[in-house]
Amino acid sequence: MTTTIKNYFHDWTKFELVWLIASTLIMITLSIIWQDTPIALISGITGIIGVVLCAKGKISTYFFAVINVALYAFICYNAKLYGETMLNALYFLPMNFIGFFLWRKHQSNGGDVIVRNLTKKGIILLTVVTAVSVIAYWQLLIFLGGHLALIDATTTIISVIALLLQVTRYSEQWILWIIVNIISIIMWVMLFMENDPSAVTMITMWSAYLINAFYGYFNWRKIASTE
Incomplete structure (x- = not known):
């Protein structure tokens, strides 16, 4: 068992190990201090572990992602963030299973995912499709009476496209x-001001995601350049 764990982390840098442990401990500490809900805490921890593994190109990211998105969908539903709820329950959850099988077919000898980059035409098309989709979905959420409709629509649409890029192994996912x-x-800072019970843990989780996304972009570009 010990040997298996050592082999799994053999290619991790000290920064990556410290970042994973520190971000998880900070999440737990703040959750206890602010008396956050257990569901929010579990969602936050699995989310952080999942994105760190994704930045490393590890297929095990999808195990933690499934738990994270299922719980996060429940949290968003209680906060009346219907766009985020539909995104996680109807898209992220099944896409994580699809991503697992797609990544499994495109792994290097070391077990990490094989990364690729978009062309210039692909980037232009991506930008246009994203902008049009955000505007259309924003109007739909207004019709449904959703809370923070523009922010909700923007995060939902960009997340849909980002995950599609993730499962198809494009490094540009990290920009999105x-x-x-x-x-x-x-969004969660605004909900914190409205005394949402899960806000503190969610702010911590998304802040950790942000830091990790910068590292993920750097690491995936580095991986792509060596393949």
Whole structure:
């Protein structure tokens, strides 16, 4: 058992190990101090572990992601963030299973995912599709009476596209995740001001996601350049 664990972490840098442990401990500490809900804490911890593993290109990211998105969907439903609820329950959850099988087919000899980059035409198309989709979904959420409709629509649409890029192994996913993380932090700060019981843990989780997304972009570009 000990040997298996050592083999799994043999290619991790000290920064990556310290970041994983520190972010998890900070999440637990703040959750206890602010008396956050157990569901929010579990969602936050599994989310942080999942994104760190994703930045490393490890297929095990999807195990933690399934737990995270299922619980996060419940949290968002209680906060009346219907766009986020539908995103996690109807898209993220099944896409994580799809991502697992796609990554499994494209692994290096070391077990990490094989990374690729978008072309310039692909980036332009991505930008146009994202902008049009955000506007359309924003109007739908207004019709449904959703809370923070524009922010909700923006994070939802960009997240949909970012996950699609993730399961298809494109490094540009991290640029979109950076945008999503910044907007999500703003959204949960606003909910914190409204005394939402899960806000503190969610702010911590999305802040950790943001830091990890910058590292994920750097690491995936480095991986892509060596393949």
